[in-house]
Amino acid sequence: MGVDLLPDEHVLWQGKPAHHSVFLSLDVKWIRFSLKFDAVKIALVAGLVFLTHGWTDVFDNWSTALLVLGAFVVLDLLYLAEPFLWRYRTLRRTTYYVTGQRVVSVPGRRARSVKLADIDDLTFAEEPDASGYIRLDRRIMPGGYGNGTVAELIHIPDVRQVVTLLSTLTGLPESTSIQH
Structure with a gap:
């Protein structure tokens, strides 16, 4: 068996996922919320990057500012995709x-x-x-x-x-x- 039982513990039910799809119908609700929330976060970060570029010399050119914004967007999208990547990797076993x-x-x-x-x-x-x-x-x-x-x-x-x-x-x- 794949689980170590605690003392005086016994299995009452055991099962494997019947399907291997990584998405559930209710995930759409979470994804929709996350995308709206992420859009606000990205807009705030973009605003900060552009204000910082205008006020200081932290970002000496626009390519650096856009690189920072792009990195933030990629990390944010990876955070959104992580649970589904985890399911894809583990669901079959x-x-x-x-x-x-x-x-x-x-x-x-x-x-x-x-x-x-x-x-x-x-x-x-x-x-x-x-x-x-x-x-x-x-x-x-x-x-x-x-x-x-x-x-x-x-x-x-x-x-x-x-x-x-x-x-x-x-x-x-x-x-x-x-x-x-």
Whole structure:
């Protein structure tokens, strides 16, 4: 098995993502918000670069100012793409476990987990084929490389079975508030 169990812990459910698409229908909402937010950040940085160029000699020519602005834009877009690149890299080898004490995601060699007591949200979306997405906390951003805990389970086969199990274990009500 791909997960080290804690003392007195046993696996109640184990599964792999049913699909290997890195995008979910609800990602569009986050991407749209991020692009609007990033446009404001880029406009502010561009304004600062152009004001700095006009007031001081920090940027002695426009090519340096545009290089700084371009670097900021590239880094900002990489930040936006990172969760999807992480999914692309790990989704095919990911295995999810629900135990009596925690939810575990093993996307490779290193497992990430969240204790059942730390789950503060239990929302899900179901696809027509009965697979779906489960959100375990209130973060809007998709889980990525830097997350030490499990925030989401994606492309879960028979998502209602897993949500019912998690609802029973955590005492949280099931919610289908995730919009497609």
